[in-house]
Amino acid sequence: MINIEDIVDRITLLEPVPPVAIQLLVLAEDSDSSTSEIADLLMHDPALTANLLKICNSAYLGLSRKVESVREAISFVGLDQIVDLVLLNSVAQNFQNRYDGYGLGEGELWRHAVSSAHIAKILADRYGASQIKHLIFTAALLKDIGKLVLGRYVAFSFEKINILVHSQGYSFNEAEKQIIGMNHEELGAMVAEKWCFSDRMTYIIRNHHLSDPATRDNPETALVYLADIICMMMGVCTGADGLAYRFYADVLNQLDLSVNDLHDVIAEMGERQPSIENLVNLM
Amino acid sequence: MVNSVTHAQAVSLTTAVNLSKMKISSNPVETLVAFSIGSGIGVAIHDSVIGVGGILNIMLPDSTQTSGISAGKSPFMFADTAVPSFIQALYEQGTLPERMKVVIVGGANIVDCNGLFNIGQKNREAVQTFLSQHHLNIHYEDTGGTLSRTLSLEIGSGCSSIRIFGRGELKV
Numbered sequence: 001m002i003n004i005e006d007i008v009d010r011i012t013l014l015e016p017v018p019p020v021a022i023q024l025l026v027l028a029e030d031s032d033s034s035t036s037e038i039a040d041l042l043m044h045d046p047a048l049t050a051n052l053l054k055i056c057n058s059a060y061l062g063l064s065r066k067v068e069s070v071r072e073a074i075s076f077v078g079l080d081q082i083v084d085l086v087l088l089n090s091v092a093q094n095f096q097n098r099y100d101g102y103g104l105g106e107g108e109l110w111r112h113a114v115s116s117a118h119i120a121k122i123l124a125d126r127y128g129a130s131q132i133k134h135l136i137f138t139a140a141l142l143k144d145i146g147k148l149v150l151g152r153y154v155a156f157s158f159e160k161i162n163i164l165v166h167s168q169g170y171s172f173n174e175a176e177k178q179i180i181g182m183n184h185e186e187l188g189a190m191v192a193e194k195w196c197f198s199d200r201m202t203y204i205i206r207n208h209h210l211s212d213p214a215t216r217d218n219p220e221t222a223l224v225y226l227a228d229i230i231c232m233m234m235g236v237c238t239g240a241d242g243l244a245y246r247f248y249a250d251v252l253n254q255l256d257l258s259v260n261d262l263h264d265v266i267a268e269m270g271e272r273q274p275s276i277e278n279l280v281n282l283m
Numbered sequence: 284m285v286n287s288v289t290h291a292q293a294v295s296l297t298t299a300v301n302l303s304k305m306k307i308s309s310n311p312v313e314t315l316v317a318f319s320i321g322s323g324i325g326v327a328i329h330d331s332v333i334g335v336g337g338i339l340n341i342m343l344p345d346s347t348q349t350s351g352i353s354a355g356k357s358p359f360m361f362a363d364t365a366v367p368s369f370i371q372a373l374y375e376q377g378t379l380p381e382r383m384k385v386v387i388v389g390g391a392n393i394v395d396c397n398g399l400f401n402i403g404q405k406n407r408e409a410v411q412t413f414l415s416q417h418h419l420n421i422h423y424e425d426t427g428g429t430l431s432r433t434l435s436l437e438i439g440s441g442c443s444s445i446r447i448f449g450r451g452e453l454k455v
Contacts, residue, residue, distance in 0.1 A: 103448035162449060165429075171394055229393055233402060234302065234342065235321025235431045240448045242430040243321060243403075247395035259400055260350075263343055266402075267352035270303045270342050270360050 002153055004181050008190060010149045014094055016195050017142075020045045021090035026198070028083045028134040035079055042070045042086060051089050052082070060278045080133075084121075087138050088114065092283035094148055101154030102147055103240035109147060111280050112237040115269070117141040118276055120227035122265050127223060127255050136220055139204040140227045142197075146188030146205075153180050158240065165244045172241035173209050185209055210248055222251045230266055236273075300325075300338040303360035305369050307337035307376060311439035318433050320389035322403035324362070324410045324426070325434035326369065327386040328419075329441040330378035336438050339369040343402065344409035362409035370417050385419050386443040386455060387411075388434040390426035403427065423455040 023041055027033040043049060049070055056073045057066050067073045074082050095110035102109070120140035124133045147154075154161065157179045164175035176183035189206035197205075200220065207215040210225050225248075232243045252258065296313045300306045302323065306315050317325040317340040329336030339359060346354035346361035354364040373383070390407035393400060407426045414421065425432065425445050433446040446452045 158449065229400075233322040233391075233393060233400075235319040235323060235389075235391075238319055238321055238431040242428075242448075243391045243393045244429040245393060247393040247400050249395070249397050249399045252399075260348055262400065263349050263402070264351050266342060267349045267357070267360060271352055271357060273302055 002156070002180050007149060007153060007180075007182065007187065010152075011187075011191050011194055014145075014148055014191065017197075018045070018048070018090050019196075020048060021087055022196060022198075024083060024086055025134060025138055025201075028079075029132060031131070035074055038079065038083070039070050039074055042082075048086060048089070052086060055085050055089065055282055056082075058282055060275075060282055083134055084117075084137055087134070087141065088117075088279070089283060091141060094145070097148075099147060099151035099239070101151035101156075101158060101240070104151075104237060107280070108237035108239065109144065110283070111277075112231060113141050113144060114280050114283075115234070115236040115273070115276055116143065116224075116227050116231040118272065119230050119265060119269055120224055122268055123223045123227055123230075123257075126261060126265070127219065127257065129219060129223060132220055135198075135200060135204075136223050136227075139201055139208070139220070140224045142192070142201070143188065143205055143208040143224055143228060144184060145191050146184035146186065149191070150176065150180070150182075150184045150187050154240075162240075165241075170244075171209070171246050172244040173211065185211075209245055210251065211246075216248055216251055217254060219255060222255055226251065226255075226257075226262070230262060230269070234266060234269060300340050302340055303342055303357050305337060305339040305359045305365065305372070307335065307372055308438045309333070309335045309376065313438045314435055315438070316433065316435040317388075319431050320434060321391050321431045322389070322393075322406060324387055324389040324406045325432070326366070326410060326414075327388075327434055327436040327443045328369070328373055328378075329384045329436060329438070329443070330373070330382045331384065331441040332379075332382050333377050334438065334441075335373065335376045335378050336436050336441060337369065337373060338434065338436050339365055341365045341406065341410065344405040362406060362413060366410055366413035367417070370414075370419070380417065380419055383419055384422045384441060384443075385414060386423045386434070386436075386445075387414075387421055388425050388432050388445050391429055391431060392427065394429060425453070 098106045117140040161175040164170040173183040192202040300317045315338040323342045326339040359365040390403035392403040
């Protein structure tokens with residue numbers, strides 16, 4: 001078995017999510033915060049502001065005029081989308097590499113993350129969880145952050161993991177745990193703690209495959225889980241793990257969603273995929 | 284779309300066929316590719332006599348079971364509307380059913396003990412039904428399981444290939 005401490009030590013090699021993104025998420029989820037407070041927060045980060053204006057003035061958004069300040073951006077694009085764009089921009093750098101252990105080429109984990117986040121947002125709207133949509137969006141975006149570190153260890157152990165998955169009925173994360181000693185969601189939660197994410201965010205990342213039955217009652221975790229499942233089924237940059245994860249049908253009952261609702265989400269995402277591709281390529 | 288020129292005589296053209304799209308070609312240097320097919324189905328059809336072929340990349344089995352997105356808007360998203368339209372478009376290029384080589388790939392499923400969310404299997408059954416209605420036999424099929432697949436079709440040779448991570452490439 002691989003030394004777990006060696007794996008955990010490698011978390012420090014990641015580029016931490018900037019504190020402004022974490023502060024933004026707190027403000028966005030706080031019903032007492034104002035647009036003005038969010039604008040002030042963003043304006044005090046020149047690099048972030050520059051990137052945000054670049055994205056807002058790109059063909060992706062197709063605005064009729066150029067925006068020149070954070071306040072204008074919020075006014076023309078809308079606060080919700082500005083929050084999402086800043087969060088995406090804050091984490092993009094880590095996800096752009098290739099992760100051979102998971103069979104993911106350059107940028108593929110990023111494409112999967114962005115698509116998952118958008119699916120999660122659609123699900124949050126359908127489920128009526130729009131008040132926590134930024135938390136769900138961000139958690140879906142970051143749920144596989146453990147793969148950034150674990151990928152090299154999966155590569156070393158791929159044959160053994162593959163045998164468990166394809167000959168002994170293990171899911172991919174169960175096989176990771178069995179062979180390596182930890183799986184990507186546990187490691188992701190360690191990254192989340194190190195980067196001072198909220199307890200709710202850390203919980204979702206740790207449990208996004210719902211392996212522990214007790215976590216299936218938690219709506220926000222269940223929504224992120226479903227978003228991941230749908231993204232895998234759509235084949236959006238699925239790698240070596242493919243669709244080798246478990247589906248828990250009781251989650252649909254908990255959320256009062258049907259299989260047809262999931263079909264509708266897949267169809268909606270199919271329509272939006274070209275636009276999401278443009279967004280992925282902007283970051 | 285990716286163009287690559289290795290030397291003066293060898294020109295190749297690779298065209299991606301995205302989700303809910305189809306592409307037909309008679310360009311002998313063109314290769315069509317549907318990347319990373321999960322629960323959807325990639326259908327490659329080729330008529331070697333006239334050198335015409337295409338790939339269809341569907342996502343869902345039945346347009347009547349989905350609200351919000353209509354088949355009129357996205358005809359190649361659903362098997363029930365996509366397969367007949369794809370075959371009709373191939374006929375319009377002069378292909379004949381008895382000369383068509385049909386390969387279907389994808390239909391992977393999440394690990395679901397109750398089989399409730401088995402879109403992959405439903406997609407496969409729907410594609411098979413509509414191919415049968417057009418009296419088309421499947422020459423080669425690689426469907427099911429939990430792995431995503433990449434399907435390509437060389438228009439010049441009619442050769443299809445199926446790529447799966449960790450298992451290499453199979454040419455048919």
